[in-house]
Amino acid sequence: MAKRRAKKKARKPSPRRGRGRAGGSAKLPKEAVTLVVLLRAREGQETILEAELRALVSPSRKEEGCLRYDLHRSVDTPGALLLHEVWASREAHTEHTYTPHFLRWNARKDALLASREANFWKQIS
Numbered sequence: 293m294a295k296r297r298a299k300k301k302a303r304k305p306s307p308r309r310g311r312g313r314a315g316g317s318a319k320l321p322k323e324a325v326t327l328v329v330l331l332r333a334r335e336g337q338e339t340i341l342e343a344e345l346r347a348l349v350s351p352s353r354k355e356e357g358c359l360r361y362d363l364h365r366s367v368d369t370p371g372a373l374l375l376h377e378v379w380a381s382r383e384a385h386t387e388h389t390y391t392p393h394f395l396r397w398n399a400r401k402d403a404l405l406a407s408r409e410a411n412f413w414k415q416i417s
Contacts, residue, residue, distance in 0.1 A: 357384020
């Protein structure tokens with residue numbers, strides 16, 4: 293009988309399922325902003341650019357206002373990378389730009405980038 297109850301409990305769906313970061317269905321806080329940054333490496337700088345961007349991920353995710361900070365590599369375009377960032381507010385992102393890891397990146401980026409396009413977005417649905 294105890295085994296049957298244990299199996300039944302194990303099958304019960306978690307109330308949190310589908311609501312996590314990866315689920316995408318969670319509504320963001322009213323002031324939250326998403327920043328999408330498309331970066332293209334200068335020729336010969338692809339590996340260094342990716343390493344520099346990878347170095348930003350962990351410390352950025354630890355920042356108080358950071359809700360999401362993900363780095364993607366293009367499948368179709370060599371040397372193209374994308375940062376997908378979600379911040380609790382525009383002010384939280386501004387604070388991010390004063391951190392040591394961001395300042396280090398900012399000092400190095402011009403030597404590594406052929407182009408950079410960045411846009412802030414607000415969730416509407």
